[in-house]
Amino acid sequence: MGSGSRVLLCKSTSSLVFSGFAPAFACSCFQLRFKSFPPSPNSSRAQQHHRMAAEASSSANDGAASPSPSPSPSPYPSPASAIDFLSLCHNLKKTKRAGWVKRDIINPESISDHMYRMGLMALIAPDIPGIDRAKCIKMAIVHDIAEAIVGDITPSDGISKAQKSRQEREALDHMCKLLRGGLGANEINQLWMEYEENSSPEAKIVKDFDKVEMILQALEYENEQERDLDEFFQSTAGKFQTELGKAWALEIASRRKGH
Template identity: 70%
Template sequence: MAVRSPLSSPPYLHLLLRRSLLAPTPLKLALPRARPLTASSARAGNPRSGGFVPRGSVDAAENGAPAAASAIAGASVSSAIDFLTLCHRLKTTKRKGWINHGIKGPESIADHMYRMALMALIADELPGVNRERCIKIAIVHDIAEAIVGDITPSDGVPKAEKSRREQEALNEMCDILGGGPIANEIKELWAEYEHNSSIEASLVKDFDKVEMILQALEYEMAHGKVLDEFFLSTAGKFQTDLGKRWAAEVVARRNKRLGKQA
């Protein structure tokens, strides 16, 4: 009999990752239900929680309070781990643009988003710009790629279709998370970026391009390549003053290295 590793992903996650997003009907997932917490199981250490149970849950069980609140809390923990397990794919999925240009061991989607979040963290204070919101947008803007992968212009997928696939994937990820305020915030942040509907979204879109050309410069230096495509595709497309200044600095460093006139 095969023994399932405790670290294995829940079966429905594998099903989700294999399914085609082109299917017209979203996949309905049956998430596991948490067992009601009792005083004895709380004192012993609930195996679902790795032995840790919040003090409030123990008190509720000992006082004979309804188990509904505890069950909801347990499901929330389970859903959070399911969601994070799915997001692991962001750490392992490599950015396709670099693969297409023969870069060995290229950055992952998560690598890209992490440095964008750092950009938002260290950026100058800008009037009317919510730094925390910029960081959040940077963290979630490519999150749907955990399911759809990194779709690039070379794939020939129309922009509207790419957006549809990512929206569907995002909805499924938020369902796995269990819905609620945090899931709704993730959807809102993603849509804000997708539709470029705020100054924060515009700034993060600039960070997206700056991060890409900075990475291109680093790969040129490390691999002896010339990656003109990434610089040409972003030239003149920066929306904010900060984005323009950072991009100009990256380009100036590249021109100096290549012996070009700025």
């Protein structure tokens, strides 16, 4: 490169995305200007020196690898986060439903037993216009998920409805944080909130499934253990919101009378 010429160096980086922040790095350009030297006995040596310096600078910049763009946060939990979440959900399998425990039912169902059969109810239910079956199944298996932390709180525990909701909301937030956000955590949060607020057609039918599953279980315990669990039937009377819930509850009631 001859004396008096210019070299334009430009280095750019891609935007980095991490934890919701995206700092942008602008392209920074600068010029290196090489000053001309008057002829001298050492001019050829000076030219050679500056030429070597410029080439070394250019080579260093050309060889420098531009930082690779950081990947966007995964919409799915890491293996460690997934196992932490699932291990916490183990509590749903080993925690017995409090209503049955307080009535001395032998080998009472767990919280997850209850949610599983509700999921089956959503799976086998007839098609209903405006009802998303897949959403119902998902809602059924997460509607009591906060009980993995707070347990099965019943009206007889002396905890207000507002306090119960607050405790469960905090528990759900903790469980979603275990999943590091992402699609799964967002979906669980949305489904749980819809159920709690009874704010969608799917929430209404799943709430009916919740009551139907309870009285069906009560009927089974009455038949298996010769118990009178009429209070569970009375507590749900007139509270079904959907035609399907009413029809299934009526079938259970008719079988109870038949015994």
